[in-house]
Amino acid sequence: MIPHLSLEPRYRWLLWTCCAAFLIGVAMGVRAIRTESAPLPIPNAIPRLVQDDIKLDHPLSGDPPPANLRGNLRVWLYSGRELAEPPLAVAVQPPVFDVSTPWLKALVDEKISHIPRARSIKMRGWISFSSPRTMLHLRSENGYRVRFRNALGAECSLVHWEDDVTEDFACGAFVEPGRYEIEIDYFCAGGNGFFEIWGTPEIQFDPAPDPRDAPR
Amino acid sequence: MIARIQQIRRWLAPRDSDLSILVAITLVCLLARWIFAIGTALPDDPGYACPLGFIFRGEYPSLGAQGQAEFRPAWLLPIGASLRWLGWTAHGMVLYPIITGGFLPLLTALWLRRNLPRGSQAPVVCAVILACYPVLFVDSLMWVIEVPLIFWCLLCVNLFGCAYAGLAESPLTARKHLSWIGFSILAGAAFSVAYQVKITALPLLGIWLTTEVLLQVERRGWPARRRWIALLLAAAVFLLPSLGVQLFYQAKTGHFFGNIQAEMRMYAVKLPENYLNGNLRLHDLYLQYVEQLLLPFGPAGFRVLLHGIWMWIALGLGVAAGVLWRRLPAPERTMAFVFFFSALGLFLFLEFWPFRLRPHYLPISFDGRPWRYTDVLAPPIAAFTAVVLTLPGVFDRWLLGALRCGLLGTCLGIAGYGMVIRYHQFEDSTADYRQAAVASTTWLKSYCRLPQVIDEDGCEQFTEMLGWPDKTSFQPSRSRFLDLRNSPPVCIWTGGARREAMSADAAWSPDRMKLLGGDVVLIHTFAGLRRPWRSRLLQLWLFRPTKVDSHDPPSQP
Numbered sequence: 001m002i003p004h005l006s007l008e009p010r011y012r013w014l015l016w017t018c019c020a021a022f023l024i025g026v027a028m029g030v031r032a033i034r035t036e037s038a039p040l041p042i043p044n045a046i047p048r049l050v051q052d053d054i055k056l057d058h059p060l061s062g063d064p065p066p067a068n069l070r071g072n073l074r075v076w077l078y079s080g081r082e083l084a085e086p087p088l089a090v091a092v093q094p095p096v097f098d099v100s101t102p103w104l105k106a107l108v109d110e111k112i113s114h115i116p117r118a119r120s121i122k123m124r125g126w127i128s129f130s131s132p133r134t135m136l137h138l139r140s141e142n143g144y145r146v147r148f149r150n151a152l153g154a155e156c157s158l159v160h161w162e163d164d165v166t167e168d169f170a171c172g173a174f175v176e177p178g179r180y181e182i183e184i185d186y187f188c189a190g191g192n193g194f195f196e197i198w199g200t201p202e203i204q205f206d207p208a209p210d211p212r213d214a215p216r
Numbered sequence: 217m218i219a220r221i222q223q224i225r226r227w228l229a230p231r232d233s234d235l236s237i238l239v240a241i242t243l244v245c246l247l248a249r250w251i252f253a254i255g256t257a258l259p260d261d262p263g264y265a266c267p268l269g270f271i272f273r274g275e276y277p278s279l280g281a282q283g284q285a286e287f288r289p290a291w292l293l294p295i296g297a298s299l300r301w302l303g304w305t306a307h308g309m310v311l312y313p314i315i316t317g318g319f320l321p322l323l324t325a326l327w328l329r330r331n332l333p334r335g336s337q338a339p340v341v342c343a344v345i346l347a348c349y350p351v352l353f354v355d356s357l358m359w360v361i362e363v364p365l366i367f368w369c370l371l372c373v374n375l376f377g378c379a380y381a382g383l384a385e386s387p388l389t390a391r392k393h394l395s396w397i398g399f400s401i402l403a404g405a406a407f408s409v410a411y412q413v414k415i416t417a418l419p420l421l422g423i424w425l426t427t428e429v430l431l432q433v434e435r436r437g438w439p440a441r442r443r444w445i446a447l448l449l450a451a452a453v454f455l456l457p458s459l460g461v462q463l464f465y466q467a468k469t470g471h472f473f474g475n476i477q478a479e480m481r482m483y484a485v486k487l488p489e490n491y492l493n494g495n496l497r498l499h500d501l502y503l504q505y506v507e508q509l510l511l512p513f514g515p516a517g518f519r520v521l522l523h524g525i526w527m528w529i530a531l532g533l534g535v536a537a538g539v540l541w542r543r544l545p546a547p548e549r550t551m552a553f554v555f556f557f558s559a560l561g562l563f564l565f566l567e568f569w570p571f572r573l574r575p576h577y578l579p580i581s582f583d584g585r586p587w588r589y590t591d592v593l594a595p596p597i598a599a600f601t602a603v604v605l606t607l608p609g610v611f612d613r614w615l616l617g618a619l620r621c622g623l624l625g626t627c628l629g630i631a632g633y634g635m636v637i638r639y640h641q642f643e644d645s646t647a648d649y650r651q652a653a654v655a656s657t658t659w660l661k662s663y664c665r666l667p668q669v670i671d672e673d674g675c676e677q678f679t680e681m682l683g684w685p686d687k688t689s690f691q692p693s694r695s696r697f698l699d700l701r702n703s704p705p706v707c708i709w710t711g712g713a714r715r716e717a718m719s720a721d722a723a724w725s726p727d728r729m730k731l732l733g734g735d736v737v738l739i740h741t742f743a744g745l746r747r748p749w750r751s752r753l754l755q756l757w758l759f760r761p762t763k764v765d766s767h768d769p770p771s772q773p
Contacts, residue, residue, distance in 0.1 A: 011237065025628065036746075036747075
């Protein structure tokens with residue numbers, strides 16, 4: 001190919017211009033990368049150990065619930081067409097979450113199977129608490145997306161996209177005290193769904209109703 | 217060896233030298249892509265890795281009411297085949313985009329070549345531009361679905377063009393009769409495959425086939441009515457398999473257009489909050505593609521022009537060609553303007569096609585516009601630029617010839633720079649877990665038998681590097697934080713580079729481990745450079761928890 005190419009004078013200008021300019025560009029790129037190549041220092045210090053710095057409460061441990069747990073979680077069906085209208089409040093029975101347990105809990109096992117596959121469930125609500133370094137845990141099955149957002153705009157988003165996971169899935173995040181909007185999208189309708197949120201035992205949920213809870 | 221070269225030269229001598237050059241450029245493209253293959257490096261990759269797991273088990277992933285990846289068999293199945301063939305390696309992962317990406321310059325050049333007078337330099341210049349096109353080159357080293365999409369669409373356009381040219385010829389011999397029927401069938405098949413890669417094939421081919429028909433009609437006129445059967449054949453070859461697939465989707469999802477509906481639903485859950493109340497500002501959204509096309513893009517310190525300066529050059533040449541419209545020779549003038557408006561049409565589609573019209577207008581890709589969507593603009597822009605820069609007679613003057621050399625040199629220099637920087641970004645941002653995957657199967661093997669705790673993005677990277685489809689292999693926990701008080705010793709991964717669009721701070725910091733309570737020992741630190749995508753080095757720790765009673769009363773903060 002190349003000997004044949006060299007016989008073609010029409011493209012000599014192109015060959016030389018392109019090769020030279022392109023190689024100069026590549027060389028400048030490599031040089032730029034090398035200039036910026038400071039290695040990161042290796043932090044060998046082992047973190048300070050803090051024993052019992054935080055206590056976690058496992059939701060399945062059967063601990064008696066603290067009396068100060070409050071929260072609000074509303075659930076409604078969600079589909080493209082209904083978005084154009086006010087979201088429909090859907091009565092999920094038993095209650096959306098049980099305030100007598102130490103965690104916000106939305107059991108939607110049966111409900112989700114009744115929802116047409118064309119739809120997913122959207123839950124919105126809020127949690128308010130004052131305890132520092134609170135850890136919120138989410139435990140669920142199937143795909144969901146959860147977003148916490150406080151009044152200052154600080155956001156904590158947890159996403160689990162897979163819909164083929166059969167084992168329980170838990171993830172958690174530390175959040176600062178305050179009031180958080182919660183938005184939960186279950187987008188894998190079908191299957192046995194459940195959803196739980198729980199926090200550290202000292203979590204203080206705000207019992208006061210708020211007009212912002214009204215479905216938009 | 218010399219005799220072999222002489223033999224090749226003798227074989228090539230009577231043949232078209234332009235075609236030889238195009239083949240040589242294609243070989244270089246394929247070789248370069250093979251050498252620099254990256255593998256999985258994008259946040260979207262896990263969405264494809266999961267269905268690939270099903271394919272590896274000999275099943276096809278279930279088709280849900282919402283989703284996207286499982287409705288793209290012409291993307292998943294070739295990747296599955298290459299993974300089977302080459303194993304879970306970088307080359308096994310991206311063989312499909314490497315091959316399809318390597319042919320993009322050739323296919324675009326052939327499109328030009330079929331419609332320009334023989335001897336035009338435009339096809340070769342176009343191939344050179346696309347061979348050095350920054351975003352196309354780097355995208356074809358990763359799982360970027362737009363690369364095979366463009367390949368199949370360009371193949372379809374070329375096959376359709378050959379069929380149409382055969383149809384318009386007169387008189388037709390029996391052999392040619394068969395050839396245009398064959399081209400029609402192949403064009404329909406390529407359309408069908410493109411549609412199964414991504415549904416964006418419909419608007420893309422809608423515009424490109426219209427472009428091709430305009431060019432053919434302008435050059436050859438409409439074919440005789442009795443010969444339209446060939447085009448109907450092409451349509452049938454597209455429609456019949458597609459109809460079968462749609463019926464399959466209907467059986468699985470309950471909707472004839474289950475693939476389109478599932479994709480729409482997937483985006484519907486991401487509707488912006490201010491959309492319903494009509495307070496959504498679209499100004500920033502509209503600017504995203506414009507910025508990606510014209511301005512430096514990427515993490516701080518590594519910003520490059522994704523499309524080089526080809527978009528700027530195309531805009532400038534477009535204005536100049538518009539002013540000098542009447543002075544341009546006829547075939548080149550038609551070609552230039554058809555390709556320019558083809559690119560413009562695609563841009564307008566990407567920018568303004570509505571996702572929703574009620575209760576308010578919402579353009580498609582409202583949830584952030586990935587840079588790779590604009591890859592489809594590269595072929596028509598390169599074709600337009602090549603046609604204008606090789607106008608016959610214009611560049612025979614020394615000054616204009618030198619100007620053209622300078623312009624092309626500048627463009628290619630900037631393209632070369634951008635390719636290196638962009639390649640480094642993706643290669644280095646996935647290097648940590650690539651090293652970790654190798655270590656976990658060799659000298660860190662004993663530690664990796666323990667349960668692993670790792671942040672979510674790190675977990676995805678790790679499992680991808682280890683071979684996601686093989687579910688029996690090592691699996692780190694996806695959890696960000698676990699109650700480890702009563703667990704056996706575990707390994708905890710902190711730091712490490714993060715993929716594009718992921719915050720480097722999403723990785724666990726070593727400080728967070730102090731909250732666990734227990735004994736922590738540093739096992740290994742993976743070296744790395746200071747980069748925007750790597751705020752801390754990847755480290756492996758061994759954690760032995762301190763046993764506590766889970767029913768202890770909570771400590772007071």
